[in-house]
């Protein structure tokens with residue numbers, strides 16, 4: 032269920048643009064992030080996610096990895112300690128405290144799991160690491176590449192977004208694929224925005240409804256990573272491409288990338304929340320937040336819930352909390368109608384996303400390979416990359432062919448998609464399969480590295 036492994040903040044479609052069009056430092060940073068991801072994936076096997084039990088941590092503790100990839104790293108600041116003087120540590124401290132405060136004071140929830148477990152946070156992770164993730168047990172933040180991305184601890188909503196993936200893991204457990212995956216993403220954005228608005232003391236009308244504002248360095252042409260108010264308008268930059276999010280069912284994107292476009296179609300429920308909150312007015316973390324929290328944690332939605340099921344559940348929550356004919360229930364109903372959810376029957380998009388995970392055959396390695404293509408999607412900000420290799424002429428071709436012949440393709444069946452994780456689409460001649468990083472056998476990781484590395488260098 033949910034995110035049993037680490038969760039990446041940056042979506043792959045954005046990383047692809049960076050690797051293809053960015054300056055050399057960006058490409059190096061992106062590649063470094065992918066390599067670290069590979070190492071982490073293997074380390075996960077040795078280090079099963081365990082609930083953090085830090086003696087004396089209070090509600091949470093912030094560590095520094097000191098620019099290594101060792102987790103959790105060195106404890107620097109415990110809950111209640113004075114500022115450390117390290118800006119990254121102190122930003123993470125403030126963001127964690129604010130997120131815990133909102134869930135406790137507004138929704139009565141103790142910590143990520145609702146049982147008061149101490150939250151573990153690590154900053155200064157890796158070198159020029161352009162991502163943030165939740166690994167099922169703790170939050171982790173990179174310092175950014177210093178070219179396009181600043182530190183991932185800077186925007187408070189980046190921290191709250193990953194924290195909320197944990198809350199979802201321990202409540203509705205929304206399956207991270209297709210519409211249920213887009214709902215998982217959206218819920219993280221919703222509560223991230225609520226934390227940000229509550230810290231600023233803003234009403235729904237005054238809030239900017241941006242996610243990840245402040246993560247780009249000043250010369251980047253973008254306000255943030257996403258806009259809940261106007262999905263698809265957050266950035267338009269030569270290095271990053273154009274924000275691909277959509278804000279209505281009429282624009283719903285059918286894709287097998289990014290676990291079925293979870294970071295793209297999440298704009299639809301994001302906008303429904305924005306419309307609900309602005310129609311109700313006042314503080315978004317009050318009635319609108321209460322309705323969404325009740326839906327997420329109340330047990331009325333299945334892990335496979337699609338947009339329509341979630342919309343129905345929010346209307347039921349609003350009716351139960353405020354009355355069937357209340358302004359709150361009317362606002363929720365109207366919001367979903369505006370974004371086109373529940374207006375007309377559609378085929379089951381979530382089901383089509385599930386089918387996309389099946390690898391296409393065990394005979395891939397039976398005949399000589401001529402071409403291998405790799406595409407990397409998923410992740411928080413939608414970074415993605417792709418490259419192809421002519422196996423017969425490329426110097427690394429023989430190594431790739433040998434690796435492909437050693438892969439046990441049956442091991443690629445039945446994986447579970449995870450929030451913000453990278454997904455690799457590998458095409459070997461006419462065969463195509465999608466594999467998330469957490470399910471990649473070492474041989475396939477090496478193939479991906481050789482094919483994508485060829486493009487980057």
Ligand SMILES: [Zn+2]
Pocket residue numbers: 038039040192196216219411450451
């Ligand atoms: Zn996410």
